[in-house]
Amino acid sequence: MLNAIDKQVLKEVAGLEGIPKGAYNIRKNGKLLGREVSANITIETNEKGDGIIIDIKPGTVNESVHIPVILSQAGLHDTVHNTFIVGEGSDVTIIAGCGIHCGGKESEGHSGIHEFQIKAGAKVKYVEKHIAIGEGTGRRILNPTTKVFMAENAQVEMELTQLGGVDEARRFNEAKIGAGSVLLITERVMTDGNQMAESRNEIELAGTDSKTNIVSRSVIKGNSSQDFYVNLTASARCYGHIECDAIIMDNGRNQTVPALRALHPDAELTHEASIGKIANDQLMKLMSLGLDYDAAVNRIIQGFLR
Amino acid sequence: MLELKNISFRTPESDDGAQSPSGRTIIHDLSFTFESGVFCAITGPNGSGKTTLAKLIMGINELTSGKIIFNGSDISKLAIHERSNVGIVYGFQHPARFKGTTFRDLLSIAAGTDDEEKLAKIISRVGVCSLAFLDKRVDSKLSGGEIKKIELATVIAKNPKVAIYDEPDTGIDLWTIGPMVELLKREQKENKTTTIVVSHNKAFLEAADTLLLIRDGKIGYSGDLAGAVPILEDLSVCAFNELCHGEVNAQCYR
Ligand SMILES: Nc1ncnc2c1ncn2[C@@H]1O[C@H](COP(=O)(O)OP(=O)(O)O)[C@@H](O)[C@H]1O
Numbered sequence: 001m002l003n004a005i006d007k008q009v010l011k012e013v014a015g016l017e018g019i020p021k022g023a024y025n026i027r028k029n030g031k032l033l034g035r036e037v038s039a040n041i042t043i044e045t046n047e048k049g050d051g052i053i054i055d056i057k058p059g060t061v062n063e064s065v066h067i068p069v070i071l072s073q074a075g076l077h078d079t080v081h082n083t084f085i086v087g088e089g090s091d092v093t094i095i096a097g098c099g100i101h102c103g104g105k106e107s108e109g110h111s112g113i114h115e116f117q118i119k120a121g122a123k124v125k126y127v128e129k130h131i132a133i134g135e136g137t138g139r140r141i142l143n144p145t146t147k148v149f150m151a152e153n154a155q156v157e158m159e160l161t162q163l164g165g166v167d168e169a170r171r172f173n174e175a176k177i178g179a180g181s182v183l184l185i186t187e188r189v190m191t192d193g194n195q196m197a198e199s200r201n202e203i204e205l206a207g208t209d210s211k212t213n214i215v216s217r218s219v220i221k222g223n224s225s226q227d228f229y230v231n232l233t234a235s236a237r238c239y240g241h242i243e244c245d246a247i248i249m250d251n252g253r254n255q256t257v258p259a260l261r262a263l264h265p266d267a268e269l270t271h272e273a274s275i276g277k278i279a280n281d282q283l284m285k286l287m288s289l290g291l292d293y294d295a296a297v298n299r300i301i302q303g304f305l306r
Numbered sequence: 307m308l309e310l311k312n313i314s315f316r317t318p319e320s321d322d323g324a325q326s327p328s329g330r331t332i333i334h335d336l337s338f339t340f341e342s343g344v345f346c347a348i349t350g351p352n353g354s355g356k357t358t359l360a361k362l363i364m365g366i367n368e369l370t371s372g373k374i375i376f377n378g379s380d381i382s383k384l385a386i387h388e389r390s391n392v393g394i395v396y397g398f399q400h401p402a403r404f405k406g407t408t409f410r411d412l413l414s415i416a417a418g419t420d421d422e423e424k425l426a427k428i429i430s431r432v433g434v435c436s437l438a439f440l441d442k443r444v445d446s447k448l449s450g451g452e453i454k455k456i457e458l459a460t461v462i463a464k465n466p467k468v469a470i471y472d473e474p475d476t477g478i479d480l481w482t483i484g485p486m487v488e489l490l491k492r493e494q495k496e497n498k499t500t501t502i503v504v505s506h507n508k509a510f511l512e513a514a515d516t517l518l519l520i521r522d523g524k525i526g527y528s529g530d531l532a533g534a535v536p537i538l539e540d541l542s543v544c545a546f547n548e549l550c551h552g553e554v555n556a557q558c559y560r
């Protein structure tokens with residue numbers, strides 16, 4: 001069922017050696033390649049037929065869902081709408097991600113729109129990795145959208161990673177955080193050559209004592225560019241922090257625009273942002289432990305994107 | 307044997323414009339020999355050039371003139387990592403703070419292995435920091451004392467022939483200074499490490515076989531501690547010297 005390219009893509013995107021354990025839905029070139037449900041997790045194609053609905057029963061703990069997407073057909077631009085309903089008090093891991101294998105001159109793209117309804121007390125870890133490989137020259141385009149609606153006392157941790165090969169990426173993250181809920185987002189992006197990546201984030205701390213921490217780590221090599229925008233709005237007593245760091249190498253360009261909006265007197269919002277080259281004192285330290293310049297740069301970047 | 311032969315360091319030109327259009331000489335024609343296996347303390351007022359001297363030995367600062375000879379070969383032109391790999395390691399006065407990089411990363415780079423058991427062994431040999439430190443991020447959240455302990459451990463993990471510690475005691479609690487001195491003495495004895503410690507701390511000055519006093523980028527004194535005492539008292543080597551100018555009745559912060 002899986003060819004060599006599929007296997008390579010699955011490995012890079014989802015860390016999978018073959019078919020995953022537990023519930024999964026593998027989509028390849030706009031079509032269903034395989035699906036498995038569990039007693040607590042159902043996966044169904046939505047009414048419009050343009051995506052899936054993943055329904056996680058209340059109280060489901062220690063289960064995972066894999067929903068990788070493989071794209072290896074020249075000229076295909078695949079759009080998918082997926083909905084996740086995460087039941088009360090559940091604790092699950094969702095591994096998403098898209099891998100493009102480009103073998104020709106035509107561009108290939110995937111737009112994944114993921115909507116999350118996180119019920120009270122639920123805990124979700126969402127891991128999304130984007131990669132593009134292959135010897136083709138066509139542009140590889142990934143435009144992910146995530147919309148997260150959190151009820152009370154829920155916790156969502158999102159790890160969004162794109163470490164190479166993608167020519168164009170336009171990300172949009174939207175979240176509304178309910179009372180006592182916590183949203184942690186870590187975005188790591190590395191671009192090179194003439195690639196561009198853009199990330200827009202609209203986050204609302206809507207409920208009393210909601211919390212968020214938004215971390216962005218960018219490494220911008222070659223002639224690539226990355227832009228990061230985040231609007232953090234507080235409409236209740238809450239706590240929010242944004243931390244954006246960009247390392248520029250070669251002729252990379254970066255814009256980092258964090259915005260804080262407090263619409264409530266008890267909102268506590270902070271941000272830190274930095275753009276710059278690799279710090280000299282970090283290089284000196286690693287070189288004084290025996291690494292040559294290039295190895296030192298690699299280790300610093302590795303740690304930074306961890 | 308580490309020989310400094312007539313070394314000078316002049317800051318790059320036009321760094322701070324008007325004041326010093328042609329650069330400033332920080333180290334003046336300095337010559338000194340560190341015998342192999344010796345424990346040498348370097349002391350001297352703030353700004354006298356101790357850190358600059360240490361960075362010249364490590365290759366972080368480039369010599370303006372002079373030569374550095376290590377065990378017979380000229381290392382003046384070697385890059386930082388090349389000097390490190392022939393056995394010279396410097397523990398920074400102000401250690402770098404990273405983002406994401408952990409103590410484990412630094413330790414495994416220094417030790418050349420990421421084997422858990424070997425790293426644990428190094429930590430127990432160093433003693434001043436616990437195994438729980440291993441996965442700490444070496445970032446701005448660490449306290450001054452914590453980062454200095456990590457810095458010290460990374461130097462030892464590299465098993466240097468010459469270890470240079472730049473004010474290893476800053477931020478370290480009183481109870482750790484003794485064990486730290488013991489550790490460096492033990493490393494000197496067991497591994498024949500040539501140990502150079504930049505410090506104002508009496509504990510290090512007393513532990514040293516020989517003492518080097520730097521003053522205005524030159525050697526003000528070299529020899530044993532007894533001989534240095536009158537000069538040190540005269541200088542009243544103190545971090546706040548610039549405030550009180552050594553005045554006898556000035557209320558000292560120390
Ligand atoms: N790269 C540099 N450029 C300009 N000035 C420097 C540079 N490095 C050191 N200095 C100056 O040299 C003097 C000696 O500094 P340092 O070696 O750090 O002193 P110490 O370690 O003895 O306190 C100080 O006045 C410092 O400001």
Ligand SMILES: [Mg+2]
Binds near residue numbers: 356357358399472
């Ligand atoms: Mg100094």
